[in-house]
Amino acid sequence: MLKTRTFVFAALGTLVAALLLPVSSVAADATAQPAAGSSAKHRVIFQVSDNDPRIWNLALTNVKNVQDDLGKDNVEVEVVAYGPGLPMLKLESEVSSRIADAIGNGVSIVACENTMTNMKTTRADMLPKLGYVKAGVVELMEKQSAGWAYIRP
Numbered sequence: 001m002l003k004t005r006t007f008v009f010a011a012l013g014t015l016v017a018a019l020l021l022p023v024s025s026v027a028a029d030a031t032a033q034p035a036a037g038s039s040a041k042h043r044v045i046f047q048v049s050d051n052d053p054r055i056w057n058l059a060l061t062n063v064k065n066v067q068d069d070l071g072k073d074n075v076e077v078e079v080v081a082y083g084p085g086l087p088m089l090k091l092e093s094e095v096s097s098r099i100a101d102a103i104g105n106g107v108s109i110v111a112c113e114n115t116m117t118n119m120k121t122t123r124a125d126m127l128p129k130l131g132y133v134k135a136g137v138v139e140l141m142e143k144q145s146a147g148w149a150y151i152r153p
């Protein structure tokens with residue numbers, strides 16, 4: 001019984017020590033300043049999956065605000081459209097001029113090809129200068145895994 005108790009206390013002591021080491025190193029990293037001249041950019045991805053010009057206008061206003069506040073050279077912005085949000089990327093869209101303005105300001109606006117296939121939509125139906133991804137949801141997952149901020153207006 002004494003050997004078991006000694007072993008448990010020794011194991012707990014080792015566990016506590018192991019847990020404290022990463023916390024102290026993370027705390028030190030969190031207070032570190034970025035290196036001078038760092039070219040790190042903010043990165044943000046917006047999801048728009050609504051066929052509603054009000055939601056698209058809100059998203060595009062958010063995008064513009066982010067670029068204005070951070071400086072468009074300091075932020076990488078992507079808008080991914082899938083599901084019901086895809087028709088707003090078509091040629092006859094009510095928000096086509098705002099989308100064109102965003103693309104002209106360096107925003108990447110991408111359409112989900114899975115949704116296009118399901119809606120029987122081709123690239124010829126879509127606004128010019130769009131990007132395309134196989135699956136919009138996977139694009140969101142991959143960007144978030146890579147550290148991109150995620151916004152859904």
